[in-house]
Amino acid sequence: MRRLRKILFFIILSAWTLTSCEKDTGTETVNVPIGFSNNVTTATRAGDINNDNLTSIGVFASLTHGNFDATVSTPNFMYNQLVEKKNGTWQYTPLKYWPNNDSDKISFFAYAPHNATGVTPSNAIQKGYPSFTYTTPTAEADQVDLLAATPIINQNGGSVDFKMQHALTKVVFNVKSNDDITGKVITAFSITGAKSGTLAFHVPANDDDKGFGWTYPSTVTAETFTATTKSLSVPDKSTPEEAMLCTYFLLPTNIGNTFNITYTYIGIKGTQTVTLTNQPLPSLDKWLSGAFVSYTIGIDKKVVTATTESHPTWGNGGQGSVDGTIN
Incomplete structure (x- = not known):
């Protein structure tokens, strides 16, 4: 009998897990995958990253029961997730879905290229806005046009459309x-x-605010x-x-x-x-x-x-x- 209760509990838990990231259309509940798109602003010279040659981004995402809270939220939904452009579309694995509860929100933060040389992301349990330390490669040939996206906060559906901006x-x-x-x-x-600095994301204060900024050690190396x-x-x-x-x-x-x-x-x-x-x-x-x-x-x-x-x-x-x- 105890074994039967355990099996029933497992079945109920599994069913909840499968439906918790589905959308109720009114007649039936369907999975709604999260899709990404990107737009790079003002790239004009050789060496710049633009919409044509950007092939990977790193994504952090926080799933919250209610709005994003910088005092407790962590990147519990995606942590430095690789999203790649393949055959003209942005793809990632494992595929994630929008929550079916309208009060649940997902906030997204991104940079590019994914795992660029010199980038060290904040850890997966850091509370608040994600950040990363960047150590500039010493050789000109190894340096990259690092991008960061304006954060997308408290979204519950649709497409995630990142506005990627030059960070350096x-x-x-x-x-x-x-x-x-x-x-x-x-x-x-x-x-x-x-030599190095830290880029941290934040909620833009106005239309001119990119949603990220740099800080440096008190003694700059x-x-x-x-x-x-x-x-x-x-x-x-x-x-x-x-x-x-x-x-x-x-x-x-x-x-x-x-x-x-x-x-x-x-x-x-x-x-x-x-x-x-x-x-x-x-x-x-x-x-x-x-x-x-x-x-x-x-x-x-x-x-x-x-x-x-x-x-x-x-x-x-x-x-x-x-x-x-x-x-």
């Missing part, structure tokens, strides 16, 4: 010649900046990020075009950003090598989440001049300059 600052360096000396070649370049190129010819002064030296995706902070450059030129005594270190960058206040800032380094025999501008595609801002003298 895109920093592009171009070079040109400022004098009549020809044959300049850049042989090394690097930039120093913040600096790191050197190395450009891929080892030999880049600097366009002569007579050539109006600039040459692109490198593209970085860096943490949006103006703490400790300087650059180092080594280049050669042909002088009276033959090939001369010049190395400048810890050169300041202008307009660091433009390093915002989602901003696109470019610098042009003008090189002549005795002076290096760096000018900057921000681009409305990713952000807005002003211009500035700084000079570095070669001894």
Whole structure:
């Protein structure tokens, strides 16, 4: 008899589990799967992630009995769930379903690419909004255009449509010649900046609020990020075009950003090598989440001049300059 009661209990429990994520249509109860879609804002250059080349996202989701509560809610429904684009549609496994109780809500948080190099998610039992620590790869070639989505809070049906936004600052360096000396070649370049930071999600306060923000340790650890190129010819002064030296995706902070450059030129005594270190960058206040800032380094025999501008595609801002003298 005890065994029979256990079997009956198991059957009842199993039936509740199967129906708890179903929708009542009025005539019958059917499973309603949760589907995803994404839209990436303002991607324009090689290396940027856009709607066409985004292939994976990481999703956190909290199932709550009532509205999301930052004091107790955890990512108990999805934790760093891989969602992949396959054949033009977003797919994941195991498939999850909307709750059948209208008072139950699901809140979604996402970033991309899934498990990008340098991303360490908050743990699965952390209460409140999910977050992740990001440690920027030191090599230019290993850096990615990290995205984060505006949170979708207290949803009970429909499609989950993420608005993915650029989370880092895109920093592009171009070079040109400022004098009549020809044959300049850049042989090394690097930039120093913040090594790591933490991105935490929150409920947007207004339409301009992205729903996420960065914080940094009280003492920021600096790191050197190395450009891929080892030999880049600097366009002569007579050539109006600039040459692109490198593209970085860096943490949006103006703490400790300087650059180092080594280049050669042909002088009276033959090939001369010049190395400048810890050169300041202008307009660091433009390093915002989602901003696109470019610098042009003008090189002549005795002076290096760096000018900057921000681009409305990713952000807005002003211009500035700084000079570095070669001894």
